[in-house]
Amino acid sequence: MKKLLSILPVLAIAFTISCNNNSGSKTESRSATSETPAIPGGQENVKDDISQKDVVKVAMSSPDHTTLVAALKQADLVSSLSNAGPFTVFAPTNEAFKKLPAGTVEDLMKDANKDKLVDVLQYHVFVSALHPDFFKDGQTLNMVNGSDMKVSVANGKVTLNGNAHIVSSIPASNGIVYVIDEVLLPPSK
């Protein structure tokens, strides 16, 4: 009997919780939808340790890209970049982020500046997996945020927007990650 009685408050709480979930407020935005307990996020949650790593998992496995990974999470871009792609991701190192004026990264990571962060990060992604041989001097790449980036190639070295250099490349299951030594800043629109 005591046991039954003790269940009651639990039941009441359970109903209250389900009411809150039913209120509909949780489905109003994309980020909120991804909080729905039954189906959170996207392909990043697929349990698969056998397939090659995707571009996000490549970044996550690099100790030099913790700032980038934190920024991708803050910008809700993890699901998109875990997708089929194919993507070319220019991945600035932690050192590259440190080159930005003091406080820039902290500012971008604020919720109020999310649009700006999304814009900056999408400027680091091109749809199509660009093999290193595909870069041509004078080429223009229209990045995911809609802005163009200039590619220069001299003596086999690729430079982006005249200042960022490709340090290394890592093939991924859904594209290719190029480690770069500067953060790319989109031209003002």
Add this chain to the structure above:
Amino acid sequence: MKRFLFPILSLSAALFLLSITGCKPKNAGDATGSDAAARVYVPPGKYDELYNFVSGGFSGQVTVYGIPSGRLLRVIPVFSLDPQDGWGYSEETKPMLNTSHGMVPWDDQHHLELSQTNGEIDGRWLFANGNNTPRIARLDLKTFRTAEILEIPNSAGNHSSPFITENTEYVVAGTRFSVPMDDKNGDVPIGTYKKNFKGTVSFISVDPQSGNMKLAFQLLLPGVDFDLSHAGKGPSHGWFFFSCYNSEQAHTLLEVNASQRDKDFIMAVNWKKAEEYIKQGKGQKQTVKYAHNVYDESTHSATSTIETQTTVLDVKDFPDIVYMIPCPKSPHGCDVDPTGEYIVGSGKLAALIPVFSFSKIQAAIASKNFDGEYAGIPVIKYEAALHGEVKKPGLGPLHTEFDGKGNAYTTMFISSEIVKWSLKDLKVLDRHATYYSPGHLMIPGGDSKKPYGKYLIAYNKITKDRYLPTGPELAQSAQLFDISGDKMKLLSDYPSIGEPHYAQAAPADLIAKNSTKIFKIEDNKNPYATMGEKNSKVVRTGNRVDVYMTMIRSHFSPDNIEGVKVGDDVYFHLTNMEQDWDVPHGFAIRNANTAELLVMPGETQTLKWTPDVSGIYPFYCTDFCSALHQEMQGYIRISPKGSNVPLSFSLGKNSDTSDSVLTKQQ
């Protein structure tokens, strides 16, 4: 104990009731996942609300589902051989897969369109495209069978099809690949793309009574890739809109080279004008080759005719037929809203969705508000045609459908979501994740004048962990949403066959009432039909043996055949004598390297078999037809070449041949 239990239980019940009433959704759109099961549950014996026709992609077939249950009702063979029905294996259906290059046993089936009258689904026919070997099929929704297949000349990668005008006057078919035209020498260097490669869009007229298709005319266009299309409706009836990409005219590494320009095009075609020029005899006749295959329901047989002429209008000579509208970044979907005023171009690499206005396009054409030309075709100024842009809709917009309440829904491949937005102010109203990476989406009637705006189905390209794993290959996943409220609600996932691209759906009543139950035996005009068991027979003509065989519960007539020899061409003409709904009989014979047959009530179908080794070959019914299904069987004796065993056949007694031997032995 009992005393205490009762108040507790009633308290729980009260709490439960409270929780239900307290959480009761204000409208259906607020329904939570908790009632999703009830929303998709169709009790045993009850019918679904809608028929849903789904393209089979690389399977080449079309599938039929019931909505909202997501139950698979049927796979209709269209462009691919189907051993279940003997489609493409039986003598009667072989001609349906014939082309100008001979028999093509498969295709890649992408898009579907239900026939319409006055812009509304009329439930008569379903059109399907063959993407690889360019063809259009018409399916008859009385029989749920493929009634006609028309090959398209001057085409390659028939992707931009089979979209129709609002009274099904025409089905269009646009080329994905531009290629040298069929009447030219195609043996040219690929590097001469810009000079030698051309695109076409074909207009196929549809007879309003019979549905029979005819290649009416083709428009000769610059070499680009045509992707998708939709007809104008209402005020824009008479126009057709096509998305085109690769305006760079690249022929290699398109993933880089075909996305160089900021904008490609939506091509607007004034087909009424083109029709006038054709009537005035201004088209050029070209000699080409294409197959036209028609299935005749009274003979239960198909014929394939090779046509040799097409009429072409070179648009550069007729400047008032075609106009280009700049559209950002390799547009894929090209969708026209129910009012016919708005044309949505979804640039798959664009960061926004442009929405064009038909009235603005007309004004721009009238005032020649052009921005130069593309390969001789006037280019309308982007801003002059633009109603507005949907800003930040998501990543990778592909396709848009409409709910008839002023809202549009667009799939976002890369951000893996459906985005609902308002046609009026282009504001994003809602977004919902899909699992994963949607290609097409479908709202029943969502591309007609009268959408049935209650459900939306997303056809996802990636499945991964959505179902129990089945090795490296997983069924693609459809997801059903309730869109009756302000917010989209995910109701269910269900697997699909092949790769669904586009789909269509219609209220069940529109189609169910016309569904054929049996073929009347007295109307069977198949020249090899056997009208009654007493007429069953076996006839030898040289090395051809025709077996006129009947099937009825639970025997074949004849069921003993002797005197057939190795190397004979044996044609089993099976007539199903049943006149009862859902009683087909099957026919399979041991070692036949063709297939089996499935013969509907009142129908005749033929299996050809050339025996290669002498011996006894059993045959039997493959469809469990009756309590004595396992008794429905027979034997055919195959003798060596040159044998003098006389031809004989029987049912219920020894054949004459057997009898004579047995008599001798006695």
